[in-house]
Amino acid sequence: MKKPLLSIMLLSIALVFISAGAGFCRTQASVSATEYKAGDVVTIEGAISPGQDLYIAISSQDTFAPKDTNGVHEVSKLKKAGEKKGFANDTAIPALYYMLTSNPDKFGAVTDKKFGGPSFFTQKGKRGLYKTTMFKLAKFDALDSEAKIALATIKTKAEWDFFRYAHEDKYGINTIVKEKTQVGKVTINARTILGDYSQTQNYWDKGTSIQLDKNTGKFTASFTSFRHTPPNTEFDVYVNNVKSGSYNVKSNGFWLSLGGRYMNPLWIIIGAILVGTYFSMIGAAGGMLMAAFQVMVIQTAGPIGINAANVLRPSNMALTLFSPLGSFYRYAVKEKRVAWPVGISFGVGIFMGSIWLGQYVTKYLSMSSYKEWLAVLVVIMGIRTLYELSPKVMAKRKNIKAMTQKFNDAVAKAKSSGTSVEMGRIEPVKTGITDYRFKFWGEEFTINPLLFGILGIGIGIVSRSFGIGGGFLLVPAMTTLGALPMYVAVPISLIGTCFSSIGSFIGYLLNSYLPDMVLMVSIIIGGFIGGMLGSRAQKLFSEKTLKIVLAITMFFLFFRFFKIEIWI
Numbered sequence: 001m002k003k004p005l006l007s008i009m010l011l012s013i014a015l016v017f018i019s020a021g022a023g024f025c026r027t028q029a030s031v032s033a034t035e036y037k038a039g040d041v042v043t044i045e046g047a048i049s050p051g052q053d054l055y056i057a058i059s060s061q062d063t064f065a066p067k068d069t070n071g072v073h074e075v076s077k078l079k080k081a082g083e084k085k086g087f088a089n090d091t092a093i094p095a096l097y098y099m100l101t102s103n104p105d106k107f108g109a110v111t112d113k114k115f116g117g118p119s120f121f122t123q124k125g126k127r128g129l130y131k132t133t134m135f136k137l138a139k140f141d142a143l144d145s146e147a148k149i150a151l152a153t154i155k156t157k158a159e160w161d162f163f164r165y166a167h168e169d170k171y172g173i174n175t176i177v178k179e180k181t182q183v184g185k186v187t188i189n190a191r192t193i194l195g196d197y198s199q200t201q202n203y204w205d206k207g208t209s210i211q212l213d214k215n216t217g218k219f220t221a222s223f224t225s226f227r228h229t230p231p232n233t234e235f236d237v238y239v240n241n242v243k244s245g246s247y248n249v250k251s252n253g254f255w256l257s258l259g260g261r262y263m264n265p266l267w268i269i270i271g272a273i274l275v276g277t278y279f280s281m282i283g284a285a286g287g288m289l290m291a292a293f294q295v296m297v298i299q300t301a302g303p304i305g306i307n308a309a310n311v312l313r314p315s316n317m318a319l320t321l322f323s324p325l326g327s328f329y330r331y332a333v334k335e336k337r338v339a340w341p342v343g344i345s346f347g348v349g350i351f352m353g354s355i356w357l358g359q360y361v362t363k364y365l366s367m368s369s370y371k372e373w374l375a376v377l378v379v380i381m382g383i384r385t386l387y388e389l390s391p392k393v394m395a396k397r398k399n400i401k402a403m404t405q406k407f408n409d410a411v412a413k414a415k416s417s418g419t420s421v422e423m424g425r426i427e428p429v430k431t432g433i434t435d436y437r438f439k440f441w442g443e444e445f446t447i448n449p450l451l452f453g454i455l456g457i458g459i460g461i462v463s464r465s466f467g468i469g470g471g472f473l474l475v476p477a478m479t480t481l482g483a484l485p486m487y488v489a490v491p492i493s494l495i496g497t498c499f500s501s502i503g504s505f506i507g508y509l510l511n512s513y514l515p516d517m518v519l520m521v522s523i524i525i526g527g528f529i530g531g532m533l534g535s536r537a538q539k540l541f542s543e544k545t546l547k548i549v550l551a552i553t554m555f556f557l558f559f560r561f562f563k564i565e566i567w568i
Contacts, residue, residue, distance in 0.1 A: 055150035069305035087162035152238035258516035260301030268522035276530020321501035323527035324494035327535035345449035347499035353460020354503030375561035381476035382554025
């Protein structure tokens with residue numbers, strides 16, 4: 001008698017525990033299709049036990065753990081983050097994961113987030129120039145048993161801690177998740193816990209619909225899949241912890257394998273032509289503007305486990321190398337306005353900084369620190385560039401004023417006769433390591449090549465750190481420190497950016513960071529065409545106009561580096 005009684009008691013206890021699981025076993029659901037294109041709406045229908053909340057976990061079959069990356073910087077960064085956030089080198093989470101639920105509060109809460117401005121102003125998210133809301137994931141210990149069961153494929157505290165890091169930390173988003181929720185151009189978090197948009201109006205819920213009748217348990221839920229989900233990504237669907245189906249996401253356009261995006265290469269070429277034309281005409285900011293084009297338009301992301309910046313930067317080198325080549329033939333051979341001693345000295349210094357010293361500085365200084373110091377530097381140069389246009393300064397720099405007057409007279413004469421302006425040529429007067437003199441439009445200029453070689457080392461370090469050519473520092477340095485006219489500074493700048501691009505690119509390859517080949521070739525084609533157009537367009541503008549455009553570019557970079565304007 002005792003044995004049957006003991007069996008009945010154990011069975012009763014087991015039934016109590018099953019009931020404590022919120023009755024998830026009664027769930028019946030199905031996915032509307034087994035295959036979708038990236039960006040399609042995925043729909044799940046079915047029924048759960050009456051009175052229950054709905055929890056649909058959509059989890060990619062592919063997982064990622066820090067040990068899976070082969071990126072030199074990623075290995076170090078994720079190790080440090082794991083020690084601080086509570087996950088290990090072998091902690092694995094789904095690469096893409098979404099929770100569609102009628103009760104988002106089970107997993108966290110909507111909270112304010114402040115952002116914008118320098119790091120000392122926005123420290124720990126308590127201060128900032130702007131404010132928005134975000135969904136802040138709760139700590140693992142704050143989740144109740146129902147929420148933990150509903151997560152399905154995320155089971156341990158370490159996995160949840162890694163999941164929180166990957167979805168809320170900017171580095172985690174750019175390295176692991178790749179799907180950004182943004183306000184303007186600023187990344188806030190990644191899509192994770194999704195509710196019904198018609199009820200919440202939360203920007204991260206846009207494209208999500210959840211209809212649940214608690215009286216009957218019947219539901220229909222749908223969400224817009226990530227537009228840049230990699231081709232042939234398999235997902236499993238769990239409704240209240242019961243596996244209810246799977247589906248595959250197919251490609252939706254031309255896939256950039258390392259860029260991690262669907263993008264028609266023709267748009268990349270057009271963008272590179274526009275940036276290359278500007279770059280070759282002004283001699284500055286081409287790499288920065290191409291980086292902005294990659295971030296804002298292409299949205300270069302990289303493969304899972306590699307930070308987006310480490311694909312963007314080597315791909316970016318294509319423009320800062322080939323755009324100068326497209327215009328350099330005209331500047332050097334046809335118009336003969338390249339001050340070679342200064343250009344070579346600059347180039348050697350930049351090469352040393354980009355391929356050698358840059359790797360050490362980059363290792364120990366954060367990107368945010370670089371940006372903020374550069375923001376201060378470029379705004380000073382922008383102010384200085386505008387100051388150079390004042391009558392007081394122009395009166396002191398009689399040679400540039402005389403040269404500008406001769407050029408303006410030539411432009412007026414060309415317009416009246418319907419011909420094109422012939423640019424002046426560099427006529428060497430004296431060539432030395434510390435003393436180089438030349439004439440341009442009949443006016444004599446003096447410059448110290450060695451000084452600019454030393455300056456080039458610093459610019460090379462900056463170039464390597466950001467994946468840019470450094471022209472936005474080169475041209476203002478030559479026009480302010482060297483007192484050179486824009487028509488001479490730009491060709492020298494293009495020599496420097498060629499050297500910095502080669503050095504930086506070799507440095508990336510030595511660390512096993514490869515560019516996306518389709519992206520790089522498209523930028524090469526567009527940059528080369530833009531370079532040829534820019535060299536012809538430069539003569540259409542006066543020295544004053546070119547300097548104003550350069551100053552505007554400096555202020556643009558200042559706002560961007562300091563995150564003062566979220567739409568830039």
